[in-house]
Amino acid sequence: MIYHVEALNVVKRFGPTTALDHAGITIAEGETHALVGRNGAGKSTLVSILTGLQRPDGGEVRFAGRPAPALADRDAWRRRVACVYQKSTIIPALTVAENLFLNRQGRWIDWRGLRARARDLLATYEVDVDAETLAGDLGVEQRQLVEIARALSFGATFIILDEPTARLDGPAIERLFTRMRALREQGVTMMYISHHLDEVYEICQSVTVFRDARQVMTRPVAGLPHDELVSAMTGEAAVHYEARPRTPGQNIVIKAENLSLSGRFHDVGLTVRSGEVVGLAGSASSGKVGLAETLAGLRRPDTGRVEVNGSHPRSGDVPAFLAAGLGFVPEDRHREGFVPLLSVAENATVPIARRLGRFGTVSPARRRAEAAHLIRTLDIKTEGPDQPVGDLSGGNAQKVVFARALVDDPKALVVINPTAGVDVKSKLALLGAVEDAVERGAGAVVVSDELDDLRICDRVLVMYHGRIVRDVPRGWTDHELVAVMEGIEQ
Incomplete structure (x- = not known):
């Protein structure tokens, strides 16, 4: 089977620290695949390798069966993969249109044409944002949708979503999931990183677990017991926080x-x-x-x-x-x-x-x-x-x-x-x-x-x-x- 995205036996070291130890992930075309694990498990390092920001010390990355581009070929990477990070990469002082086409305007900028292309792009992906609005005035949800639209405009059909719901409320999360389902129907492949396991069960078809720099499990989400998933992440049975009894003072x-x-x-x-x-x-x-x-x-x-x-x-x-x-x-x-x-x-x-x-x-x-x-x-x-x-x-x-x-x-x-x-x-x-x-x-x-x-x-x-x-x-x-x-x- 040819996967849309493959990271195979990847090794990455930073000095004496092994961030990835023969770890990997395989994602089918049109699939929303979760990557979960404790902080420090290696998720962020894998993202940096899948987006061409880091070179692995061992192993390989393939897109649609072909080797990943050279690290220096940034345009080739943008056509294959994009990441919407938990920390927004939108520049607040620029308009939405300027952010969408940053570094793509050419030597001479046709501002009217730029705004028109931005409006068309936002309409294509049903992002209800004014192209002339300053990005700094957007809410978290709007910034994420603009970043997704920007990523897709390069031609990328693989998007990594890194903790996208960390600062969204319930209705905004549902709107994001509705948009993700629509993109999946259009053939977009997604890797979804989250610590909210209920979201993994709601939006993803498969899940890969990293623990201590290794890939310890890849399973379909359907039928996977919650405790088994938590156990794979922690190496232990599921742990739930028990609030302590207490009596408030008078001060x-x-x-x-x-x-x-x-x-x-x-x-x-x-x-x-x-x-x-x-x-x-x-x-x-x-x-x-x-x-x-x-x-x-x-x-x-x-x-x-x-x-x-x-x-x-x-x-x-x-x-x-x-x-x-x-x-x-x-x-x-x-x-x-x-x-x-x-x-x-x-x-x-x-x-x-x-x-x-x-x-x-x-x-x-x-x-x-x-x-x-x-x-x-x-x-x-x-x-x-x-x-x-x-x-x-x-x-x-x-x-x-x-x-x-x-x-x-x-x-x-x-x-x-x-x-x-x-x-x-x-x-x-x-x-x-x-x-x-x-x-x-x-x-x-x-x-x-x-x-x-x-x-x-x-x-x-x-x-x-x-x-x-x-x-x-x-x-x-x-x-x-x-x-x-x-x-x-x-």
Whole structure:
């Protein structure tokens, strides 16, 4: 059988680290094939090889039975494969049309013709976006669809989707899946990378599992037990997070009164006590992320105020909120969570740098020692404290963001989408880190699109169109919470 895409016995080493150990994948034409595995299993390395960004040290890559192009022939690679990354490659300062035809306009640009071709391309793939809109003004879903249209415009019939739903809500995910099914009917082959196993069962026909740089399983999705898939990923039986019983204290660590922010939320009030985890749930347009960012000092409300550990830090002043004893895990780790070229130690210890030396200096030894403790506590897979965070897998980079939020032993935590784009075991570690902090007397706000993340909460505040419409105590069912989130029951 001639497969549309083949990676056979691929070996890739980075110094002493073996990223791929005779691993591979075979994908039939017109198939949507899942690639799953824990962070650091080798998925990202395979993607870099399948897209021609890295040369394998051993093995081969074939498209439709023919050897892959030379690495230098970028046009040939673009005609065969494209990748829509979790981190968007759209340039925000350019229009949609300019992004679609970047580096393809020729020496002299016919702007009217460029916009017309862009409109035709968007119409062909049913992307409802104005070609003259600045890409920076697009939502996550729209940016992804523009990237897919751009990829297909090169003639590629194989698309890699890397964690495409990590920042989408339920309706947006369904729209993406509808578009993917339509593309499959048109003969487009897709490789789908996700840590959301329910999505694998919904949209994919086959699944390949990587573990510890090796390919350990390839099976049809139909009839594959969920526990068997998780076991292949982890090397163990399926593990489910069990929230810990606790009794909230009396001290109020976060209090919001009459908070409003135009276009996001209206007249919101809430309190979080020590020893308590409060969830915020709702659709992407509910205002939950904007509210959480306001509670962390990232946004300045139009009205109302936020109290943190009895003080009233200046709104919109993140350092003031951190100084008041608040730890913060932002929504987008790539943009707001870490500096990729700085080391694990430098990123993790930013909030306490003032304590790691004298007279405005930082002791490298003390910084590394503090980072080593955090690496052990959060089980961060890294070569050591001096490794750049940009070299880590997504789950381990997220652990570094958690390390920074927890390094000063905060009494208040605001955590947004804590497990987005991380594997099963990393989810357990990150949720456990939140509960560990709460056991030490902190209070936490957890915002997530993942129902499993919200199970650690003592209660969940559901937001709908910018208002809190229900306070749901622990013990809810999926149906009950989703019904309130979607506005069916309030």
